Structures are given as structure tokens and as C-alpha cells.
Amino acid sequence: GENVEQHPSTLSVQEGDSAVIKCTYSDSASNYFPWYKQELGKRPQLIIDIRSNVGEKKDQRIAVTLNKTAKHFSLHITETQPEDSAVYFCAASGVTGANNLFFGTGTRLTVIP
Amino acid sequence: GAGVSQSPSNKVTEKGKDVELRCDPISGHTALYWYRQRLGQGLEFLIYFQGNSAPDKSGLPSDRFSAERTGESVSTLTIQRTQQEDSAVYLCASSLTTGLETQYFGPGTRLLVL
Numbered sequence: 001g002e003n004v005e006q007h008p009s010t011l012s013v014q015e016g017d018s019a020v021i022k023c024t025y026s027d028s029a030s031n032y033f034p035w036y037k038q039e040l041g042k043r044p045q046l047i048i049d050i051r052s053n054v055g056e057k058k059d060q061r062i063a064v065t066l067n068k069t070a071k072h073f074s075l076h077i078t079e080t081q082p083e084d085s086a087v088y089f090c091a092a093s094g095v096t097g098a099n100n101l102f103f104g105t106g107t108r109l110t111v112i113p
Numbered sequence: 114g115a116g117v118s119q120s121p122s123n124k125v126t127e128k129g130k131d132v133e134l135r136c137d138p139i140s141g142h143t144a145l146y147w148y149r150q151r152l153g154q155g156l157e158f159l160i161y162f163q164g165n166s167a168p169d170k171s172g173l174p175s176d177r178f179s180a181e182r183t184g185e186s187v188s189t190l191t192i193q194r195t196q197q198e199d200s201a202v203y204l205c206a207s208s209l210t211t212g213l214e215t216q217y218f219g220p221g222t223r224l225l226v227l
Contacts, residue, residue: 001171006155034215043204043218044156089155100146100169101216103155 002027004092006104013080014112021107023090024072032093033066033073034101039086047088048075080111115139117219119205125225126195134190134222138207143185146206146216149174156204162188163210195226 003026013019025033034049050057050064050073057064061080066073077084087108091101118137126132138145147159158172162182173179177195182188192199202221208214 036218043220045218046215049215091156100158100161100172101156102158103148105155 002030002092002102004090004102004104006090006107008107009105010108010110012110012112015080015082017080019075019077019080019084019109019111021075021088021090021109022072023074023092023104024070025092025102026071027092028068028071030092033064034091035064035075036089036091036103037086038089038106044089077109080109082111082113085109085111117205117207117217119203119219119222121222122220123223123225125227127227128197129194131191131193132195132224134192134203134224136188136190136205136207136219138186138188138205139217141185141209142207142217143210144208144214144216145182145188146208147180147188147190148204148206150202150204150221152201159190159203192224195224197226200224200226 006023031052035047036044037047038044048059048062048064050066055066061078063076087106089106090104117139120135143164145162148156149159150156160173160180161169177193180190202223204221205219206216208216
């Protein structure tokens with residue numbers, strides 16, 4: 001089945017700096033890659049997603065890039081703010097054609113004021 | 114509109130007891146998913162329902178785990194003879210259909226097996 005790896009596991013940045021989180025996946029058939037933000041004790045919330053027919057997508061301070069050949073995708077957060085502090089999960093769609101997601105192990109982002 | 118809801122929010126049980134967790138998906142969402150999240154870890158896929166099709170049970174960790182869903186409504190996840198390693202947050206998600214649709218998560222049920 002699909003295997004998603006995520007790095008780094010923890011990331012600390014100064015407020016205003018950029019943060020980059022990277023993920024790789026194993027199954028070339030995966031074609032949907034969402035990113036979720038999870039604050040402590042809260043449910044995961046979708047922040048951005050990308051489908052395999054595009055290489056980059058941007059939404060204000062958040063961008064995601066996808067390299068299908070290398071099977072990796074990245075989340076970029078610019079001008080980080082303290083409220084960006086959370087755990088971020090990448091995910092890839094399953095191989096069966098269904099929409100079940102395989103998640104990375106998460107990155108705990110801390111933005112230092 | 115209302116999001117995905119789950120009940121109970123917290124459940125404490127003794128080892129060996131059975132537990133039943135409930136998920137109410139967003140109205141009109143045909144796809145429903147269960148995930149497990151152990152403390153400090155990522156989400157682990159358990160089972161997936163799509164309409165009236167046979168569920169994808171490929172993520173269930175053992176035969177003590179089962180889930181049901183009636184049509185496109187409520188789902189229940191049952192864990193029989195609970196073990197301490199079953200302690201986790203159980204998250205339910207729903208999406209409009211399959212095929213690259215956004216999954217919306219419920220608040221989860223925090224299960225503690227003593």
C-alpha cells in the first residue's frame with residue numbers, strides 16, 4: 001500500500017520567517033495530496049490540497065508544490081505567525097481508487113514570537 | 114451547515130469490555146471514513162464506506178474491530194474485548210463523494226482503556 005514519509009518531525013521558526021515541510025510517497029498512482037493542520041486537542045482541518053494535474057498551488061501565505069516524478073510534495077508557509085503553530089499532516093490518496101488517505105507522521109511547527 | 118459530529122467525546126473503559134463509537138457525517142456526504150490517531154502520531158486509516166457499496170475494511174487492525182453504516186447516514190465503530198493498545202482518538206471523516214473530494218473531520222472520540 002501507500003507509504004507517506006514526512007520531515008521534519010519538529011520545526012521552530014521565528015515569526016515572519018518561512019517554514020517548509022516535505023513529504024514523499026511511494027505509490028505513483030496516488031493523485032490527491034491534502035495538507036491538514038491540527039491544533040492541540042482539535043480536529044484536523046484542511047488548509048490546502050493539490051491534485052496531480054498541477055505542480056503548484058498557492059493560497060495567500062500557504063503554497064504546496066508537487067513533483068510527481070520524484071514522488072514528493074512540500075508545504076510552504078511564508079510570513080509565519082504565532083497562530084500558525086500546530087501539527088501539520090500531509091497525506092496521499094490510496095491506491096485502490098477510493099479516497100482513503102494515508103497520512104504522514106506529522107510536523108510540529110512552533111512559531112516563536 | 115452542521116459539520117461531522119461524533120459521540121461520545123470521551124470514553125473510559127476497562128480492558129475486555131466492548132465499546133461503540135458513533136459518527137454522524139455531513140448531510141449529503143456519501144463517503145465516510147474512520148481513522149485512529151494514537152498520542153503524538155499520525156492518522157491511521159481503518160475503514161471506508163461509500164454509499165451502499167461493500168466497505169473497504171483493509172485498515173482494520175484486528176477482527177475485534179468492526180463498523181457499520183446504514184445507507185448514507187450514521188456509522189458506528191465497535192471495538193470488542195478492548196485492549197490497552199486500543200487507547201487513541203478515533204476520528205471520523207466524510208466527503209461528498211469519492212474521487213479527490215475534501216474529507217471533513219469530526220472532533221473525535223478519545224478512548225482510554227484501563
